[in-house]
Amino acid sequence: MSAEEWRPVIGWDGYYEVSNHGRVRSVSRVVPHAAKVAVSVRPRPLKQTPNARGYMQVGLARNRTHRTSKVHALVLSAFVGPCPVGMEGCHEDGNPANNQLDNLRWGTHSSNVKDQVRHGTHHTARRTHCPSGHEYTPDNTIRKSGRRHCRECTRIYRRNYWLTKSA
Ligand SMILES: [Zn+2]
Incomplete structure (x- = not known):
């Protein structure tokens, strides 16, 4: 396994980082508090929870903005680039919880389904x-x-x- 490398989460620069190992963490920063006492936020790995199809998700928050994001999309966006039109995040080994960079690619929906069927992890086959x-x-x-x-x-x-x- 390659050494863990961290990059800013696209669109959340200064708030969150994502690694090529599929981990997401908050970035150390100082946030002004309502009581005017600045609070420092320490880096911490975010809890990841699987959605109904087994894709790992994290909750991102900034001020009053909250967003649930799929981890594989954060990894691919940060290390590969934005999702090309008509493509989606694919897991080579068919395991939606394996978000190592070398297991991920942007691919077509049909290639993604083929991966899942080949590995017996297609959501309807597994359900x-x-x-x-x-x-x-x-x-x-x-x-x-x-x-x-x-x-x-x-x-x-x-x-x-x-x-x-x-x-
Ligand atoms: Zn029924």
């Missing part, structure tokens, strides 16, 4: 429950043209359909 929270057990799974459908949801949908019909 164990339907959007309503029913488990994809063999009994509850309907396979139609390569996609999974939830039997329970289909049943509820049909019942509601006939209820509105008869009302």
Whole structure:
């Protein structure tokens, strides 16, 4: 693994830095406080939390501005450059939590999906429950043209359909 290198987060110069190892930290600075006593902020690594698809996110804050950002986008923007039109952040190994610079690239959506399918980490392949929270057990799974459908949801949908019909 290469040595850890820190660069300013694009658009947050003087507030946050991101490293080629996929870590994000606040920058040491002095902030004026409402009570007129300056408070110094020490550098600290930001807590990263995965979103529903397993992408690690950090919360950035400046004055009253708050933003949730995906870590891979911060790494790529700082070390590679802005996202080219029509591209998105791709993880070579298919692991959305691995935000090492050498695992990331800007690529097309279809190349990204291919990575995920190749590694078995495609979000729909990995998902164990339907959007309503029913488990994809063999009994509850309907396979139609390569996609999974939830039997329970289909049943509820049909019942509601006939209820509105008869009302
Ligand atoms: Zn369901």
